[in-house]
Amino acid sequence: MASKVVDLRSDTVTKPSEAMRAAMAAAEVDDDVVGVDPTAQRFQAEMAALMGKEAALFVPSGTMGNLISVLVHCDVRGSEAILGDNSHIHVYENGGISTIGGVHPKTVRNNPDGTMDVDKIVAAIRHPDLHYPTTRLICLENTHGNSGGKCLSVEYTDKVGEIAKIHGLKLHIDGARIFNASVALGVPVDRLVKAADSVSVCLSKGLGAPVGSVIVGSKDFIEKAKILRKTLGGGMRQVGVLCAAAHVAIRDTVGKLADDHRKARALAEGLKKIKHITVDPASVETNMVFFDIVDPRISPDNLCQVLEQHNVLAMPVSSKSIRFVLHYQISDSDVEYALTCVEKAFEELLKGGARLEPLANGTTRSSYGH
Ligand SMILES: Cc1ncc(COP(=O)(O)O)c(C=O)c1O
Numbered sequence: 001m002a003s004k005v006v007d008l009r010s011d012t013v014t015k016p017s018e019a020m021r022a023a024m025a026a027a028e029v030d031d032d033v034v035g036v037d038p039t040a041q042r043f044q045a046e047m048a049a050l051m052g053k054e055a056a057l058f059v060p061s062g063t064m065g066n067l068i069s070v071l072v073h074c075d076v077r078g079s080e081a082i083l084g085d086n087s088h089i090h091v092y093e094n095g096g097i098s099t100i101g102g103v104h105p106k107t108v109r110n111n112p113d114g115t116m117d118v119d120k121i122v123a124a125i126r127h128p129d130l131h132y133p134t135t136r137l138i139c140l141e142n143t144h145g146n147s148g149g150k151c152l153s154v155e156y157t158d159k160v161g162e163i164a165k166i167h168g169l170k171l172h173i174d175g176a177r178i179f180n181a182s183v184a185l186g187v188p189v190d191r192l193v194k195a196a197d198s199v200s201v202c203l204s205k206g207l208g209a210p211v212g213s214v215i216v217g218s219k220d221f222i223e224k225a226k227i228l229r230k231t232l233g234g235g236m237r238q239v240g241v242l243c244a245a246a247h248v249a250i251r252d253t254v255g256k257l258a259d260d261h262r263k264a265r266a267l268a269e270g271l272k273k274i275k276h277i278t279v280d281p282a283s284v285e286t287n288m289v290f291f292d293i294v295d296p297r298i299s300p301d302n303l304c305q306v307l308e309q310h311n312v313l314a315m316p317v318s319s320k321s322i323r324f325v326l327h328y329q330i331s332d333s334d335v336e337y338a339l340t341c342v343e344k345a346f347e348e349l350l351k352g353g354a355r356l357e358p359l360a361n362g363t364t365r366s367s368y369g370h
């Protein structure tokens with residue numbers, strides 16, 4: 001029997017729990033395009049209340065949640081959205097806001113903590129001029145994935161929200177991991193997003209639902225979002241099957257996120273003891289651990305390939321960095337096993353004992369094409 005795989009590539013890899021599968025099987029459903037799926041309607045109302053917004057809409061992915069949100073806010077040709085140069089919307093969503101929505105991105109440098117300097121956001125706001133696009137939106141990301149799962153504080157979020165209001169702009173939060181931020185900061189999630197006009201929340205990441213995200217905002221925003229979801233092919237029929245699992249994820253997994261963060265810090269502390277690695281355990285705020293390989297003879301792809309031979313999966317994120325992401329289906333013993341495998345992998349690579357396959361465009365299970 002294949003030994004267990006310790007999958008630390010992402011928190012998107014969780015498998016639905018038995019409770020989720022049972023809820024999916026038992027879900028009361030109906031056609032949510034020609035009518036209303038009752039389970040979807042209940043779940044959307046639950047999420048709107050939880051997030052402190054008027055309404056909510058279940059969508060197939062976080063990418064679609066962000067795309068719909070940006071396009072609803074920027075519904076006039078020549079619109080521009082201010083967003084981080086290292087944000088998921090800008091880096092990992094195929095440029096959808098531009099290629100599909102015709103929205104011009106105005107990037108502001110992301111700081112190592114995931115924020116954008118407030119004065120640089122203000123400076124990026126266009127003044128009316130025949131040559132310029134029109135700024136209509138500011139996008140934040142909380143937690144910030146490419147910054148190592150860093151949390152944006154409620155004070156910072158409120159400050160950006162104030163700037164948006166002063167300048168007549170909207171604020172969208174890519175809240176793929178907003179519950180991780182809420183738990184890590186000890187701030188209720190509705191308070192953390194109070195300043196936002198819209199939020200996209202991933203249910204299929206650390207919360208463990210098999211599929212989907214939910215966007216929240218005003219009733220008017222969600223009505224427009226529903227039309228755009230259909231335009232993008234995201235109208236779903238008996239979607240209650242998915243919403244039932246998502247409801248169980250919210251019910252059962254939010255309470256486990258703090259433990260994911262604890263395991264991430266434990267993993268970082270263990271990695272710190274391995275001499276070929278630099279990592280700052282103090283920088284681990286939520287469920288992500290980024291570490292650098294200091295030996296130039298070993299690449300992240302090399303290390304990930306050898307880890308994969310030991311049934312540990314990780315994600316190369318740059319020419320010298322690797323990312324581990326913790327989730328509730330990773331145990332403390334899995335963390336210990338991963339640490340021993342990292343040490344073994346370095347030994348094998350440095351003694352030349354590792355069997356490395358040539359990477360065909362990063363096609364190993366651990367590769368992410370960074
Ligand atoms: C910060 C962030 N936003 C959005 C997304 C997109 O979500 P999805 O993969 O469901 O499209 C992801 C990851 O997938 C993410 O990490």
Ligand SMILES: C[C@@H](O)[C@H](N)C(=O)O
Nearest residue numbers: 009010011012092145
């Ligand atoms: C990389 C990104 O698309 C994905 N959301 C992840 O964090 O794994």
